[in-house]
Amino acid sequence: MSSCFALSSAQQGLWYAQHLDPSNPIFNTAHYADIQSPLDVSLFTQAVNRVLEQADVLRLRLCIQDDMAQQCFDGPQPVLEVHTACSTAEEALAHMRADQQQALDLRYDSAARFILFVLNTHHFIFYMRVHHLAADGYAMNLLETRILQHYLALTEDKPCPAPLSSIHDVLADDQRYLHSPKYQKDRNFWLEQLQPDLDVASLASTTALSAPTFLAHHQPVSTQWSQKLLQFCATHQYPWPDVLTLLSAVYIARHTGQYDSVFGVPYMGRMGNQSALAIATVMNVAPLPLQIDEQLSVPDFLHQGMGALMHTRRHGRYRSEQLRRDLGLLGEMRRLHGPLINILPFDTPYDQTPLHATSHVLCAGPVEDLNITFRAGTQAQG
Incomplete structure (x- = not known):
C-alpha cells in the first residue's frame, strides 16, 4: 500500500482551481525545443530517462476523499517516446497541441509526457508536458537543463550532474516553513x-x-x-x-x-x-x-x-x-x-550546448x- 501525502501549500490552490474547472487543460504546462542539428537519438533517450527516474514527482497520483486531495508517487514511470511518423514541424506541433489540450484527471492519468519527434537526421522536436501540480516554470527549465547535461555527459565524456532532490524534501521544507516564526512574520507584514x-x-x-x-x-x-x-x-x-x-x-x-x-x-x-x-x-x-x-x-x-x-x-x-x-x-x-x-x-538550456535549438512555450499555466x-x-x- 503506497503512502499518501498532503499537498504542499503551493499545490493546494492549483488543485482547488482544477477541481472547480476539471475539463480545463490550462493546468498542463508544455514546452518544446525545435532542434536543427544532428542528435544521437539513442543517447538522448538515455539522458531523458535518467532524469525522469530521478524526478519522483512525475509519478504523482491524486487520491481524493470527501473532496480532499492527497498525493501518492506510485504512478507509472514516464519514459521518452520517440515518434517518427511526423515529417514536418507543423504536423508535430498539431500533435503537441492536441496532447496539451487534453485535461488530465490525475487520479488515473499520468502527470507527464515526453516526446522526441524525429523529422529528419538534422531536425528534431523535443516536447515536454507536465501538469502544473508537479512542475512550475523553474522546474521545467531545470528538467531540460539536467537532460542536456546528461546528454553532454554521454556524448562528450563529461561528468554527470548531481542528482535531483526528491519531492519529499520539498514537502518537508514546506511544513517547516508553515510551522516557523517566519511564516507568521510574513503574514503579519502583508496584513x-x-x-x-x-x-x-x-x-x-x-x-x-x-x-x-x-x-x-x-x-x-x-x-x-x-x-x-x-x-x-x-x-x-x-x-x-x-x-x-x-x-x-x-x-x-x-x-x-x-x-x-x-x-x-x-x-x-x-x-x-x-x-x-x-x-x-x-x-x-x-x-x-x-x-x-x-x-x-x-x-x-x-x-x-x-x-x-x-x-x-x-x-x-x-x-x-x-x-x-x-x-x-x-x-x-x-x-x-x-x-x-x-x-x-537566464539563458535557455540549449545556449550551453552545441545543439542549435529554439525554445517555445505552448502553455505556462493559468493566466488571471x-x-x-x-x-x-x-x-x-x-
Missing part, C-alpha cells in the same frame, strides 16, 4: 501592507475564470534599446531585471490611470533550500504595492521601487492564495494583484490577467 479594499491595476474592468487557452504576442526587443538599458543600469548600479519590472509597472499605470496599485511578481522560493534542485511546484506570485509618482526623476523612482521589491521578496514566500483568504478576496473573483511582470534573466514576460537573450545580455 499591514494590504487592505481588503485594495485597488489593483488591470487593463480589463472585469474578471473571469481562466480560459482553456490564452493569447500570446512575441516582440523582439531591439539591440539598441537593450544596450541603452544595460548601460543605464551599469551607470546607476541597478540590476536590469528590477529596472525592467518597475518600468513595466509604470507602463501599465499609464494605460490604466491607476498609479497607486498592486502588481504581481514571481517569487521562486527555492534559494537556500532543497527545492533548488527539485522538480516541483514552488513558485508564488507575490504582490508588489507601488505608489508611482510621475514627478519623481527616474533614478528616484527606481530607488523607491527597489525598496518595495526588496520587501516583497523578503516576505514573498507567504502564499498569495492564503493572503486572498486572509483579506477576504475570494468572493466575486476579486484580485490580489493586477498584471504579472515576469523577468527571465495580462502577463508581461521578458526573456534574456544569449548570455543574459537582454
Whole structure:
C-alpha cells in the first residue's frame, strides 16, 4: 500500500482551481525545443530517462476523499517516446497541441509526457508536458537543463550532474516553513501592507475564470534599446531585471490611470533550500504595492521601487492564495494583484550546448490577467 501525502501549500490552490474547472487543460504546462542539428537519438533517450527516474514527482497520483486531495508517487514511470511518423514541424506541433489540450484527471492519468519527434537526421522536436501540480516554470527549465547535461555527459565524456532532490524534501521544507516564526512574520507584514479594499491595476474592468487557452504576442526587443538599458543600469548600479519590472509597472499605470496599485511578481522560493534542485511546484506570485509618482526623476523612482521589491521578496514566500483568504478576496473573483511582470534573466538550456535549438512555450499555466514576460537573450545580455 503506497503512502499518501498532503499537498504542499503551493499545490493546494492549483488543485482547488482544477477541481472547480476539471475539463480545463490550462493546468498542463508544455514546452518544446525545435532542434536543427544532428542528435544521437539513442543517447538522448538515455539522458531523458535518467532524469525522469530521478524526478519522483512525475509519478504523482491524486487520491481524493470527501473532496480532499492527497498525493501518492506510485504512478507509472514516464519514459521518452520517440515518434517518427511526423515529417514536418507543423504536423508535430498539431500533435503537441492536441496532447496539451487534453485535461488530465490525475487520479488515473499520468502527470507527464515526453516526446522526441524525429523529422529528419538534422531536425528534431523535443516536447515536454507536465501538469502544473508537479512542475512550475523553474522546474521545467531545470528538467531540460539536467537532460542536456546528461546528454553532454554521454556524448562528450563529461561528468554527470548531481542528482535531483526528491519531492519529499520539498514537502518537508514546506511544513517547516508553515510551522516557523517566519511564516507568521510574513503574514503579519502583508496584513499591514494590504487592505481588503485594495485597488489593483488591470487593463480589463472585469474578471473571469481562466480560459482553456490564452493569447500570446512575441516582440523582439531591439539591440539598441537593450544596450541603452544595460548601460543605464551599469551607470546607476541597478540590476536590469528590477529596472525592467518597475518600468513595466509604470507602463501599465499609464494605460490604466491607476498609479497607486498592486502588481504581481514571481517569487521562486527555492534559494537556500532543497527545492533548488527539485522538480516541483514552488513558485508564488507575490504582490508588489507601488505608489508611482510621475514627478519623481527616474533614478528616484527606481530607488523607491527597489525598496518595495526588496520587501516583497523578503516576505514573498507567504502564499498569495492564503493572503486572498486572509483579506477576504475570494468572493466575486476579486484580485490580489493586477498584471504579472515576469523577468527571465537566464539563458535557455540549449545556449550551453552545441545543439542549435529554439525554445517555445505552448502553455505556462493559468493566466488571471495580462502577463508581461521578458526573456534574456544569449548570455543574459537582454
